[in-house]
Amino acid sequence: MFNAEDTKKRVGAYAADFIENGMTVGLGTGSTVYWLLQTLGERVQQGLQFSAVPTSRQTQTLATELGITLTELNAVNELVLTIDGADEVDARLQLIKGGGGALLQEKMVAAASKQLIIIVDENKMVDTLGKFPLPVEVIPSGWKQVHRKVMGMGCTKAAIRQKNEQAFITDNGHYILDCYFEQITDPVNLNIALHLVPGVVETGLFNGMADMVITGHSDGRIDTKSR
Numbered sequence: 001m002f003n004a005e006d007t008k009k010r011v012g013a014y015a016a017d018f019i020e021n022g023m024t025v026g027l028g029t030g031s032t033v034y035w036l037l038q039t040l041g042e043r044v045q046q047g048l049q050f051s052a053v054p055t056s057r058q059t060q061t062l063a064t065e066l067g068i069t070l071t072e073l074n075a076v077n078e079l080v081l082t083i084d085g086a087d088e089v090d091a092r093l094q095l096i097k098g099g100g101g102a103l104l105q106e107k108m109v110a111a112a113s114k115q116l117i118i119i120v121d122e123n124k125m126v127d128t129l130g131k132f133p134l135p136v137e138v139i140p141s142g143w144k145q146v147h148r149k150v151m152g153m154g155c156t157k158a159a160i161r162q163k164n165e166q167a168f169i170t171d172n173g174h175y176i177l178d179c180y181f182e183q184i185t186d187p188v189n190l191n192i193a194l195h196l197v198p199g200v201v202e203t204g205l206f207n208g209m210a211d212m213v214i215t216g217h218s219d220g221r222i223d224t225k226s227r
């Protein structure tokens, strides 16, 4: 049996095989992507050449330390693929992302990619999204108005994410409103409705974006599911 960290490590290493010489790719954020980056760093030492758009300062810093060549989203037309983690994945490969607060850049990079590959451990797989609170990135000066509107959309509780007893600030200078919905049965329409609220910058709902989900299991199996 493998523990959760070992499973993330194995799934991250497995996904590294999708990145080939000459590609320009997107690199996601989080503790599973951490292991992808470690493997890619080793491969760069062995001669693999590719360039990458990072989705956060965290990934930018780690990738730089590992010798991975970075570029910017504005410097590319299209990315061959992006590999990223997720907080929840349902049977239709709809996702909740943003547990690390990187949802805005992750969604921009994913939208610029021909293929989005998601790497998770089996604990992230759910029948219906919503056990994990939905991160919604908001403009700080208007968060209370967004909170009021979200509470009228079936949300049972919403709170500004805290770090060190202060509001957590995203890489783009916004707050995260973590929204508890119990069950998100219609993520497509919820995403649209949230985007209509002034002050909402982005939501952690990634609908119809993931092309493949690679799941690591505690018994050592790794399986892939494609849309």
Ligand SMILES: O=C[C@H](O)[C@H](O)[C@H](O)COP(=O)(O)O
Binding pocket: 028, 029, 030, 031, 032, 033, 084, 085, 086, 087, 096, 097, 098, 099, 100, 101, 102, 103, 106
């Ligand atoms: O903002 C963070 C991202 O959406 C992460 O990809 C997501 O939270 C999953 O991270 P982890 O692999 O650490 O569970």
